[in-house]
Amino acid sequence: MKILKKVLWSIVILIGVLVIAMFAIGKKYHFETSIVINAPIEKVYEQASSSKKFNEWNPWMSLDPNLKLTYSGNQGQVGDEYCWDGNDDVGQGCHVITALVPNQKIATKMMFKKPFESDATSDVVLTKEGNTTKVVWNMDCELDYPMNLMKLMMDYQMEDSYGKGLKKLKELSEK
DSSP, rough: OOOHHHHHHHHHHHHHHOOOOOHOSEEEEEEEEEEEHHHSSHHHHHHHHHHHHHHOOOOOOOOTOOOOHHHHHHHTTTOOOEEEEEEETOOOEEEEEEEEEHHHHHHEEEEEEESOOEEEEEEEEEEEEEEEEEEEEEEEEEEEEEEEGHHHHHHHHHHHHHHHHEEEEEEHTTT
C-alpha cells in the first residue's frame, strides 16, 4: 500500500510539474540559424525566391521518395505555392511565398495539415557581406497547450533540418 501511494504521489507531482512547465514555456516559438555563402547575393536570392528552386535545397524533400508535390501561382512571385503530401516524416501541407524583397528577403507561410494542423511563418533573409552572402533562415509559430512542450526538443531538430538545408543552399549557390 505504501508503494502504491508513493507511485500515485509521484504521478501527481509529475503531472503538476508538466502543467507548470507547459504554462511557463508559453505558446510562441522562434527559431533561426544562419550560414555564410561564398556567392553573390543575387545568385543566392535566385536559389531561394521560388518554390521549385527552394525545393532543390529544402531538407524535407529527401525524407519521402514518393512525396507528391503540386505547384500553383507564378514561380518567383508572391503567391508562388507548393503543397505536399507524404509519409509520416513529412506529413501534408502547403507553403506559399507571402512577400519578396529582391536580394534581401523571402517571406513564406506554411500551413500544416498532417500530422496535426498548425501554421508557421518563415523568412530567408540575405545580407551582403563583402563578396559573400549571409543567409538567416527563421521560423515562427504558436504551439497550443500541451503541444508547446515540444519546444523543449525542437531547437535540436530544427538546427539539424535547417542546417542541412542551408548547407545544400551553399553548395548550389557556390557552383
